[in-house]
Amino acid sequence: MWEGFLLGLATGVTCLAYCSPVLLPFLLGEAQDVRRSAGLTLQFLGGRLLGYLLFAVAAWWAGQLWRQSGLMREAAMGGIYVLLALLLLAYGRGFKSEACAGQMVKKKTAAWPATLGLLTGLNLCPPFLLAFAAAAQTQTLRDSLLYFFSFFIGTSLYFLPLPLLGFCRRRAELKTIGRLAALVAAVFYLYRGILMMAGGLIP
């Protein structure tokens, strides 16, 4: 349990770096105040936790398949990237909208932060792979779940300052920048996803 937490603490900055291309544009786009930013960050983290736990279960039951077939893993990860890209595209597309971003999110996209979190949670970033390797050596499914949970807690500490973005002034500009950045990140993930699904050569 502690081992997972400490690994999370040690690698949390890298984790933040992996998640921030998705989370930051979203937060900038929606940062109306600190409370709202905190709410969105929590939803994102909730989705991410779900992703971790799902991965712990999936890794336990289907671990052999994942570990043995590099190609299949590539294709599955590619699929996740493409999904992530499509969500970001759908979000960023509204950058020209005059409507209050908060209302839009409430009406149409209540589940977005959580879904984005879930998809980044399923991302095979280096810290995640480390946790995966360690969790795979645990004896029971419960231990594996606990390991991933404590790893999640350790990495999540680095996300705590993000709601402070709600203090930012010039919100209209930030909203536009956040949504446009989501579009740019979407293009990147789409490009990577397609290449990975096509068995591309991305290391």
Place this chain on the structure above:
Amino acid sequence: MTGIASETKQNEMGLSWGKAALLSLPMLLLTALLLLHGHNLKDPLQAIAAGITYLFANYIFFKMLRSGRTHRYRSIFFVAASVLFVVSFLANMFEMRGTMELSTANILDGEAPLCPLVIPALLIPAALTQTIIFPGSMFAGYAGVATMIVLWIGFSLAVGRGWCSWICFFGGMDEGMASLCKKPSIRSFDQRWTYLPWAVLLAVVLLSAATLSPAYCEWLCPFKTVTEYPAVNSLETGLQAVIFVSLFLGLVIYLPLKSGKRTQCGLFCPFGAFQSLFNRCNSFAVRIDRARCVDCKICLKECPTFSLNEASLAAGETRSSCTKCGRCIDRCPRGAISYHIKGTEFLRHPKTARLLFLYPAFIFMAVIGGGCIFGGLLRLLKLLTTGSMIG
């Protein structure tokens, strides 16, 4: 009316022959040190290239002082440097590697010259992991990482985003294309697109930190089309090549030709957005005298980087993206716009403020742009005399 007012303005900022010549003397000496030093002047081709560069730079500076026009003469030097940069860079690449392609072996050998556009994306990975994610050499070779970073810091502190109109050899391509547009067919852009450079900056900085690789270089840089690009040998590199060429054709050729604006610099370049931050922490600014301004909005139409809008005009300021190119200053029929030194009384000594800005800006332009002009001229002279640019 406009022509007469413009003349008045020119006389206001222009200097007499004697004064202009006297004030050009320090530049003559400085550029002699900076442009003539380090070349083998016994080689006739090098001597001719260095001589032409030196005379050209000083002619431009003198004309700037004498005429009072900044943009017109800056632009000639800036665009020439940019075109000759491509000539000299490509000739260098062919001489070193025999191709514009950058292979994995070249990258591993640290042969990729550092392009300033990558600098913002280096900072977070360097802070987090103490590694420079750009695969170039630190000191040696053509544009080593450390050399470029030192130059960039010096210039940024001196003139902020002035970098984009006084030093950036890529910006010169955009400006050159935009200057060919005599009658724009695209007359306006949605203001919100002017935030795209910030969005690209945010995305590439974060993605570079996430992937520990220079994301902008790898999949977004339009200028790969005219410099060096990864060897096309896979689906990935093929896709990258398509992205680079499309962005170049769209942002550096088509849109500037159709709109007369620097669309790559004003609507896309993340480095430009990053440089805007330095506009906040350096001494020079461009300001508008509201008492003189008659709200004709010519400056809004003329600014090539979308750095003036109704709100900034009303406030008597430019937006933070101002590249200090001087175009609005040259074109304002009322002479209402001028360079300003922050912390001093606005308009008390506009000529002095302009001069104090021109010296550092021009020295940096002469060093970097002059190097490009010298290198390009040398290659062209080689071509004329030997039939080949390389060897």
